[in-house]
Amino acid sequence: MNDTMLVRAEDVTKTFETGKLEVRALRGITLDIAAGEFLALVGPSGSGKTTLLNLIGALDRPTSGKLTVLGRDLAGMGKSERAQLRLTSLGFVFQAYNLVPVLTARENVEFVLELQGMASRERRDRSGAVLDELGLGELRNRRPREMSGGQQQRVAVARAVAARPKLVLADEPTANLDTENAQMLMGMMRRLRDDQGMTFLFSTHDHRVVDHATRVVTLRDGTVASDERPGVAAYRGAPPL
């Protein structure tokens, strides 16, 4: 395996069983993601985007096939090991922001660092620095309900990157944002990728996200329909999703 490959999926399948019903969400995905990529995962609803994100994010395990994330085979990892992998090496940004409502912006960022066992002073410094770096210094003592959707999503990005993960997974990060905030968010994440070499993987329907991607992987019916790079021009010419 190439050392720069953060993710390697080989013929990965995922089947869900609901009573007697069997749903094959992924039907043999083969995909490599290299360090530093800014990859958009696109496709219609039910194509398997979120399922693939769950698997790469070590939130679930594949039914068959081999999935290696940061050099570790997920099939052999227990619940606790996967939690540790998520905590130390992966960052998450959710569609609905999902900040903890009773904590301030700074505390939300600090929480992840505390879970990692970072010392109190160090995590305060780190969370403050990350918020300042992302232009959120003035919001640090505000709680989520005191912030706009765009501000909340930027804090969510700060939370995702504060622990300096190697891979950030974002599920429809701009779905609830207006154009201005969506562009601001994508610009922020692109800068993190350019300046700090972080790798970003998005699932999205939003062309504003796709426009920023360096690679676009399209899923249909649980399989990879296309894999294009540099994806911007190619994607613009593709039929609407």
Added chain:
Amino acid sequence: MSLSVSSRFALRSLLRHLRRTLLSVVGVGVGAAIGLITIAWISGEEGMIVRAAAHSGTGHLRIVPTGWADLRDPGQRLADWERDLRAARALEGIVVATPRARTEALLGFGTRIASVELTGVDPRTERRALRFVRNIAEGRYLTPTGTGEVVVGRTLAERLDAMLEDELVVTVVGRDGEMNSNILRIVGIVETGSREIDAQVCQVRMETVEELTGLSGAGEVTILIDDYRRIEEARSRLATGIAAGDVIMSWDEVAPELLAGLQVDQSFADVTVVLVLFVVLLGVASAQLSGVLERRKELAVLAALGMRGTQMVRVVVAEALALGVSGTVLALAIATPVIHWLATSGVDLRDMAGDVDLAMSGVLIDPIFYADFGAWIVPYAIVLSMTATIVASIYPAWFATRTDPASALRVA
């Protein structure tokens, strides 16, 4: 020092539904307060029963001849009663030590007779050890030098149809089996408030019993100390000073039926406390589980971010601890004045049960019950409240650890 973020998360989560949290705190506080009051009442009852038993003739400790516990024969005598008495009186914390010699006797007056246990006593110390003979309704108590004198209870006097200054014929079986008789003059009639007890009181000087039975010395030395909680300590110190052939018994060994009664009451109290705490525990568990269910999405997000099961358990337990601390404060606020009132004013059982005879197994029970008040209330309040809340948090905590992190990616 500032709180950790997870502690702040736990505490602020409690404030999200203030009314629910307050209700949980009230549940814990009231439940623990009921538990404290029950324990204080039973503990007070224990002190009262021990005091009543000790002052009804049993003593806190009693030196008896070896084998007396099995035979309970009033004819048995101590190996060296004077040595035993000296050792008892040298004891630290001693209130009184008094010798007694008992014998079974028949009292006769005119055409009436009554079978009694005649108790020979030392009049100088007996009244400090036996409360029954403090209430002389007619006449006086025995004197150290008076001969042929007897003090009887009112019921016994009535059975014999005898009055003050009447002369009774007393008959006992001597040490060699011969019948010995003498004349005893009633110098005092006591009324204890219990007709059962008043039928048993029949005291003479110890020398009178010695003369009647031909048995010299005392059959027991009854000891009262200043703190019944130090009975075992006193017993072990006394053990080295008494004569060989004599043994020491505590009040509960002398009167095991009283201990059994106390144990029944204590078991009842334990069951009451456990039931109350169980109901409180269910209420708290329900409230905490609701809190966890409402935050499933949040917990899923935290799990997705890498929060481990043990860290999640810590958050739920921190919430339980906060409820427990608040519950402890409320329990103390409720229970302290109630227990203090019960300990100082007491509850007069006659108000509830009427003017009943409060004698039990030859022990005159105080009609006014007092609760036990002291610093013990604080640690007990902490233990009761914390136990209820921590145990209640086990299931919600376990439930929280079952959160599926993948659900964080689903839009609510």
